[in-house]
Amino acid sequence: MTIDSKEASAALSEIGEIVRRVRQSRIYDLASQIMIAAGALVVAGNLTNFVFQRHGAYIWIAVNVLNVVAAAIIAMRGARTSGIQPFDYRVFAAFALFYAFGLLCCNVLGHYGPREQGTFWAVYFMLFYCIAGLWFGRAFIAIGLAITALTLIGYAFIGGASFLLWMALVNGGGLILSGFWMRWS
Numbered sequence: 421m422t423i424d425s426k427e428a429s430a431a432l433s434e435i436g437e438i439v440r441r442v443r444q445s446r447i448y449d450l451a452s453q454i455m456i457a458a459g460a461l462v463v464a465g466n467l468t469n470f471v472f473q474r475h476g477a478y479i480w481i482a483v484n485v486l487n488v489v490a491a492a493i494i495a496m497r498g499a500r501t502s503g504i505q506p507f508d509y510r511v512f513a514a515f516a517l518f519y520a521f522g523l524l525c526c527n528v529l530g531h532y533g534p535r536e537q538g539t540f541w542a543v544y545f546m547l548f549y550c551i552a553g554l555w556f557g558r559a560f561i562a563i564g565l566a567i568t569a570l571t572l573i574g575y576a577f578i579g580g581a582s583f584l585l586w587m588a589l590v591n592g593g594g595l596i597l598s599g600f601w602m603r604w605s
Contacts, residue, residue, distance in 0.1 A: 447556050450498045452602035455563075457490040459595030466538075466588035470581055476534055480541075488515050518548070535575070535583055542571045542591045563598040567591060 423431070465483035469476045495511075522544055526532045532540055546564040553560030567590060574586040 446498075448559065448602045450495060451556070451560070452599040453494045453498075454491045455595045455599030455602065457494060458487050459592045459597075459599060461486050461490065461592075462595060463588045463592030466584045466592060470584040470588070473534075473581060473584075484519065488512075538583065538587055539571055539575045542587065543568050546571075559598075559602055563594070567594040567598075570594065 461483050465479055469479050472479065492511075522541060525544075526537050526540060530536070530540070546568040549560045549564030549567075553562075553564065570590040571587070574583055574590060578586045
């Protein structure tokens with residue numbers, strides 16, 4: 421049995437498409453696990469901040485550290501099962517640069533209050549979801565834009581400590597729901 425160059429090209433194209441879909445599926449699987457964990461931590465952080473409003477800075481430092489640790493654990497566990505090493509020193513460097521730039525914007529350039537910081541960090545994180553969507557799939561863009569829009573609606577229309585409850589629902593709950601949505605996709 422022989423195949424001509426057109427048949428060989430078509431077969432290679434099919435294989436390439438399968439590889440692309442498997443890779444995207446693997447990325448969505450890892451991302452969904454990280455999103456669910458991050459969403460749970462964000463819900464807990466907002467609810468804890470609602471109860472202990474004077475300790476918001478410490479609460480959010482703990483939430484952010486736990487988010488990085490959770491992402492590292494999930495990625496390393498995923499690397500063992502897939503043989504892909506998705507979490508190396510560059511990822512830690514990216515996290516460090518991400519947080520350093522955010523802190524620079526909030527504390528040096530902007531001097532934001534707690535409400536503005538809650539809004540800034542949610543929108544800032546979602547910017548990177550949208551950017552990731554340019555490479556890894558439109559689901560990230562949809563998630564980023566939806567959570568950003570809902571965050572800004574809450575910022576404009578929900579006052580006082582109720583904003584923390586809104587953010588628990590929108591930001592944390594949005595991440596959890598988005599994580600499950602990506603798992604089902």
